[in-house]
Amino acid sequence: MNVFIVGIAGATGSRVAKLLGEHGDYVSGLYRRPEQISALDAVGAIGILGDLTTISEQELASAANGADVIVFTAGAGEQDNDSMTDCVDGDGVRKAIAAARLASISKLLLVSVFPEAWRERNMPKSFEHYMAVKKRADVELVHSKLAWIILRPSALTNEPGTGSVSLSPAEIHTAISRDDVATTIATLLHSPRVQNTILEVTAGDTTIASAVAALN
Numbered sequence: 284m285n286v287f288i289v290g291i292a293g294a295t296g297s298r299v300a301k302l303l304g305e306h307g308d309y310v311s312g313l314y315r316r317p318e319q320i321s322a323l324d325a326v327g328a329i330g331i332l333g334d335l336t337t338i339s340e341q342e343l344a345s346a347a348n349g350a351d352v353i354v355f356t357a358g359a360g361e362q363d364n365d366s367m368t369d370c371v372d373g374d375g376v377r378k379a380i381a382a383a384r385l386a387s388i389s390k391l392l393l394v395s396v397f398p399e400a401w402r403e404r405n406m407p408k409s410f411e412h413y414m415a416v417k418k419r420a421d422v423e424l425v426h427s428k429l430a431w432i433i434l435r436p437s438a439l440t441n442e443p444g445t446g447s448v449s450l451s452p453a454e455i456h457t458a459i460s461r462d463d464v465a466t467t468i469a470t471l472l473h474s475p476r477v478q479n480t481i482l483e484v485t486a487g488d489t490t491i492a493s494a495v496a497a498l499n
């Protein structure tokens with residue numbers, strides 16, 4: 284499989300790139316900082332340097348050309364900067380959808396968020412803005428006419444992966460390691476019958492292979 288990852292040098296994106304590379308897939312993706320190329324080289328991934336806020340749809344399409352699927356795992360990081368959230372988590376997804384169409388890439392997997400995450404907390408306005416932008420991006424993808432998967436992980440940690448998760452259209456928001464999210468993404472990509480579905484994933488007791496197989 285040929286996979287293009289938007290946000291390939293990020294904490295989740297780089298884990299997905301490594302797993303897919305180990306599986307024998309061709310992996311490329313958009314990264315933002317020149318010094319990140321050595322980490323991409325180390326996992327055999329091809330990096331295309333660019334910034335989502337300035338790259339055109341056509342440039343992104345050229346970068347992704349030949350891919351079977353785009354994985355979007357970039358994010359502005361809930362930072363206190365609504366316009367950056369708009370540009371990366373909102374317009375960035377829009378550009379990826381447009382690029383997929385221009386490059387005749389039929390499928391996009393979007394890493395999103397649990398809509399009800401941390402409703403019990405008094406979060407800053409920028410977090411509420413982030414949640415709203417993420418939800419609008421989900422809606423744009425659902426209506427894009429591409430084949431799509433929206434994967435909503437709960438709070439991400441850097442704990443070692445367990446190889447097990449709880450995965451379904453509705454889960455309780457807890458936490459999950461990026462390792463397990465990356466394995467879930469790689470497994471979903473290799474399960475072509477799973478598409479046009481919103482999935483929530485959090486820590487759990489079902490092996491990732493079984494959890495994904497149960498969706499088929």
Ligand SMILES: NC(=O)c1ccc[n+]([C@@H]2O[C@H](COP(=O)([O-])OP(=O)(O)OC[C@H]3O[C@@H](n4cnc5c(N)ncnc54)[C@H](OP(=O)(O)O)[C@@H]3O)[C@@H](O)[C@H]2O)c1
Pocket residue numbers: 289290291292293294295296313314315316333334335336355356357358359360371394395396397435436437438439440461
């Ligand atoms: N954090 C959580 O608890 C949580 C929970 C649920 C879902 N999510 C979502 O999960 C995804 C992955 O999260 P993560 O924490 O693993 O991500 P991360 O490490 O913050 O990676 C995000 C990547 O996006 C890149 N990026 C940001 N702005 C960019 C731009 N303008 N142009 C190009 N690339 C840009 C970053 O580049 P740099 O490396 O240069 O910074 C980074 O590599 C995100 O979409 C996030 O919203 C996060």
